[in-house]
Amino acid sequence: xxxxxxxxxxxxxxxxxxxxxxxxxxxxxxxxxxxxxxxxxxxxxxxxxxxxxxxxxxxxxxxxxxxxxxxxxxxxxxxxxxxxxxxxxxxxxxxxxxxxxxxxxxxxxxxxxxxxxxxxxxxxxxxxxxxxxxxxxxxxxxxxxxxxxxxxxxxxxxxxxxxxxxxxxxxxxxxxxxxxxxxxxxxxxxxxxxxxxxxxxxxxxxxxxxxxxxxxxxxxxxxxxxxxxxxxxxxxxxxxxxxxxxxxxxxxxxxxxxxxxxxxxxxxxxxxxxxxxxxxxxxxxxxxxxxxxxxxxxxxxxxxxxxxxxxxxxxxxxxxxxxxxxxxxxxxxxxxxxxxxxxxxxxxxxxxxxxxxxxxxxxxxxxxxxxxxxxxxxxxxxxxxxxxxxxxxxxxxxxxxxxxxxxxxxxxxxxxxxxxxxxxxxxxxxxxxxxxxxxxxxxxxxxxxxxxxxxxxxxxxxxxxxxxxxxxxxxxxxxxxxxxxxxxxxxxxxxxxxxxxxxxxxxxxxxxxxxxxxxxxxxxxxxxxxxxxxxxxxxxxxxxxxxxxxxxxxxxxxxxxxxxxxxxxxxxxxxxxxxxxxxxxxxxxxxxxxxxxxxxxxxxxxx
Numbered sequence: 001x002x003x004x005x006x007x008x009x010x011x012x013x014x015x016x017x018x019x020x021x022x023x024x025x026x027x028x029x030x031x032x033x034x035x036x037x038x039x040x041x042x043x044x045x046x047x048x049x050x051x052x053x054x055x056x057x058x059x060x061x062x063x064x065x066x067x068x069x070x071x072x073x074x075x076x077x078x079x080x081x082x083x084x085x086x087x088x089x090x091x092x093x094x095x096x097x098x099x100x101x102x103x104x105x106x107x108x109x110x111x112x113x114x115x116x117x118x119x120x121x122x123x124x125x126x127x128x129x130x131x132x133x134x135x136x137x138x139x140x141x142x143x144x145x146x147x148x149x150x151x152x153x154x155x156x157x158x159x160x161x162x163x164x165x166x167x168x169x170x171x172x173x174x175x176x177x178x179x180x181x182x183x184x185x186x187x188x189x190x191x192x193x194x195x196x197x198x199x200x201x202x203x204x205x206x207x208x209x210x211x212x213x214x215x216x217x218x219x220x221x222x223x224x225x226x227x228x229x230x231x232x233x234x235x236x237x238x239x240x241x242x243x244x245x246x247x248x249x250x251x252x253x254x255x256x257x258x259x260x261x262x263x264x265x266x267x268x269x270x271x272x273x274x275x276x277x278x279x280x281x282x283x284x285x286x287x288x289x290x291x292x293x294x295x296x297x298x299x300x301x302x303x304x305x306x307x308x309x310x311x312x313x314x315x316x317x318x319x320x321x322x323x324x325x326x327x328x329x330x331x332x333x334x335x336x337x338x339x340x341x342x343x344x345x346x347x348x349x350x351x352x353x354x355x356x357x358x359x360x361x362x363x364x365x366x367x368x369x370x371x372x373x374x375x376x377x378x379x380x381x382x383x384x385x386x387x388x389x390x391x392x393x394x395x396x397x398x399x400x401x402x403x404x405x406x407x408x409x410x411x412x413x414x415x416x417x418x419x420x421x422x423x424x425x426x427x428x429x430x431x432x433x434x435x436x437x438x439x440x441x442x443x444x445x446x447x448x449x450x451x452x453x454x455x456x457x458x459x460x461x462x463x464x465x466x467x468x469x470x471x472x473x474x475x476x477x478x479x480x481x482x483x484x485x486x487x488x489x490x491x492x493x494x495x496x497x498x499x500x501x502x503x504x505x506x507x508x509x510x511x512x513x514x515x516x517x518x519x520x521x522x523x524x525x526x527x528x529x530x531x532x533x534x535x536x537x538x539x540x541x542x543x544x545x546x547x548x549x550x551x552x553x554x555x556x557x558x559x560x561x562x563x564x565x566x567x568x569x570x571x572x573x574x575x576x577x578x579x580x581x582x583x584x585x586x587x588x589x590x591x592x593x594x595x596x597x598x599x600x601x602x603x604x605x606x607x
Contacts, residue, residue: 032168034126034141065217068279071269071338074310080271083278083294084221084242088192088214104177104202106154112136113181114201116148118160122171129178143167153177185253187212189261190219204250205236205259215261222281223262226251233257239281243294268333270295272341273302282333289329291339303344310338356480360385362488363392378475381486393491395470396539396567398463399478400485405462412460416452423448465541470565492539492567497522499572500529509566516560518570530575534559539567 064072064081071077110116112134120126130138136149138160146163148156157175164173180200185208188194192213199208205226215221221242226234233251240246264281268291271277275296282291288307298304307323311334323331323339333339356372358381365386372380378399388394466476494506495518502523510517515536525531535545536559546559564570 031121031123031125032142034120034124034128036126036128036130036141063217065264065267067267067269067336068217071271071279074269074271074338076340077269077271077338080269080277080279082217082267083276083280084238087210087238087242104153106152108153108177108202110148110151110153110156111181111201112149115178115180116156116160117176117178119174120164120168120171124164124168124171131179132181140164183253183255183257185255185257185259187259187261190216190263191261192216199253201252203253204247205234205253206238206241206247206250208253209259209261212259215264218264219261220264220281222265222283225260225262226253227258227260228254239294266333266335268335269338270341271338273299273343274341275299284332286332287329288323288325288331288333288339291333292329298341299343301343301345303342306342308340308342310340312336354482356482356484358480358483359485360488361486363389363490364488365389372480376480378478378480378486381480381484382475382488388488391490392488393539393567394472394475394488395468395565396489396492397466397468397475398485398487398489398541399466400462400487401464401481402462402483403481404464405460408460408462412458416455419455420452423452463541467542468540489567495564495566496569497572498569500526500574501572502526509564511563513564514560515562515564515568515570518564519560519572522570525572528575529572531572533573535571535573536562536564537569537571539565 068080068082071080110132112132115129115131116138118126118128118130118138118140120128126141128140130140132138132148137145137147139145140160140163143164143166146160148159151159157173160175161173164171180202182198183201183203184196184198186195187197187208191209192215194212197208197211199211205224209215209224215224215238221238224236224238225232226236234249236249236251240249266282266284267279268282269279270291274292275298277295280291280294292298305325307325307328309321309323311319311321313319352374354374356374356376357369358372358376359369360381361367364382365388367385370381370384372384382388466478468476493509495509495513496506497518498504501519504522507518507521515534519525519534525534532546535543537543544559544562
């Protein structure tokens with residue numbers, strides 16, 4: 001925006017009376033009207049317009065350097081770019097040096113080629129656009145030439161007013177700067193489009209550099225010289241402008257100035273949890289602390305105590321070291337170094353130092369989620385929830401842990417693959433001697449495939465069996481992990497009997513009854529049952545089986561004399577040599593529960 005400067009003047013009486021009224025624009029009933037003669041295109045204007053400009057659709061492409069390509073291949077470095085490159089990307093050079101119209105400073109000095117807009121009113125009326133010719137003058141009709149070259153913009157109205165006052169009086173004047181003169185400067189060195197660049201007289205070093213496409217991939221953002229003849233007029237660091245908004249080194253240009261961009265200095269990549277990850281150019285005396293300042297410091301979730309340093313070493317390849325902070329803040333990085341700031345939120349520390357988030361449900365005074373100190377146990381969790389209610393059955397407490405679930409899932413999938421291989425091999429090697437056997441075999445294969453598919457859909461629960469007895473009145477002192485889930489159910493009143501029995505279902509618990517009693521209540525094993533492989537799933541998640549050979553049981557059906565507890569589930573598998581789809585169930589009933597699938601999953605697989 002061009003701001004006019006207005007001066008008031010009371011000049012002397014007009015002279016040069018020999019001019020005719022037609023020529024001077026004198027009106028008998030009004031002020032004198034000055035007409036501007038037709039102007040011809042000046043040499044300066046032709047010079048500005050005659051310079052061949054790049055096409056309007058030309059676009060600078062910032063090709064990555066070798067180091068930038070190397071950094072992008074590192075973990076977390078895919079989007080890392082050279083700091084300041086956004087000034088260059090997508091830069092389209094304009095075809096007209098006069099497009100840029102800044103506010104003209106008061107100390108701007110007029111030179112040949114500048115255009116002044118002069119407005120007079122009062123006793124004389126004129127709207128004139130006057131260009132400073134090569135002699136440094138403007139020519140005002142009926143007033144004559146006025147020397148303005150070398151005059152400060154703030155002083156121009158007074159200079160012109162004094163000259164007009166020699167001819168007219170009782171007038172006012174306004175003078176603004178119109179079209180700026182063009183300058184031809186040269187941009188050399190490591191730039192994308194070196195050569196001559198035409199800019200206007202208010203352009204600065206940085207503006208001319210951007211018109212030349214900016215520093216190339218090998219060019220420096222920090223070693224830029226403004227050469228004026230044989231003298232280095234200024235040393236310019238683009239980082240001062242980009243990081244601090246400091247334009248003191250961005251000087252106005254003069255005709256035939258040379259802007260020279262040197263080769264890039266040492267380049268350091270700083271990636272990870274910093275506010276501005278990028279590749280930075282550093283000077284000789286700059287340190288890790290300076291580099292962090294360029295990157296805007298650590299992010300809010302960064303681990304500000306350390307940095308990882310990857311230093312290129314031709315002798316030994318990449319070398320990774322850790323820099324402890326602030327002890328190494330004064331270290332000067334080497335060209336090609338890659339520094340990584342860690343995200344503290346993503347780092348898993350020692351278990352003993354982590355707070356524990358636990359979910360507690362069931363028969364407790366205050367069920368919900370709790371965050372407990374790092375060294376908390378199950379007892380502490382129960383205390384935080386206000387303790388158990390009068391109807392709680394601690395023996396049946398279900399305790400689930402995520403790390404256990406992951407392990408169970410891995411082992412379960414491995415066992416399922418082995419089982420599937422076993423079943424497939426058996427079906428391939430078994431030969432049918434007649435059509436009945438072939439039909440039976442086909443039915444068995446289909447049933448086995450169905451069983452495998454159902455087993456594949458089952459997911460472990462991550463249950464940890466707490467070694468408690470039915471009379472236990474407290475939980476074990478087991479340390480918690482983050483994400484643990486504790487569910488204390490109400491005391492059950494039934495015992496379940498399922499599998500190959502005549503009347504599967506749940507029966508009221510009686511302290512005097514044994515496992516055999518409940519089997520009899522369910523009608524006993526069917527003809528196809530394997531009564532030597534009966535097992536009991538206890539409410540606490542443990543399993544007692546007829547096949548166990550240690551402790552209080554011996555091989556056989558001695559489990560029938562075992563006292564039944566509330567919440568027990570008694571399961572009778574099918575005989576192994578049956579050709580139905582359930583013939584492999586015995587191999588899987590205990591295994592399924594071992595992997596934390598649970599009773600519901602077991603029932604689903606065998607229905």
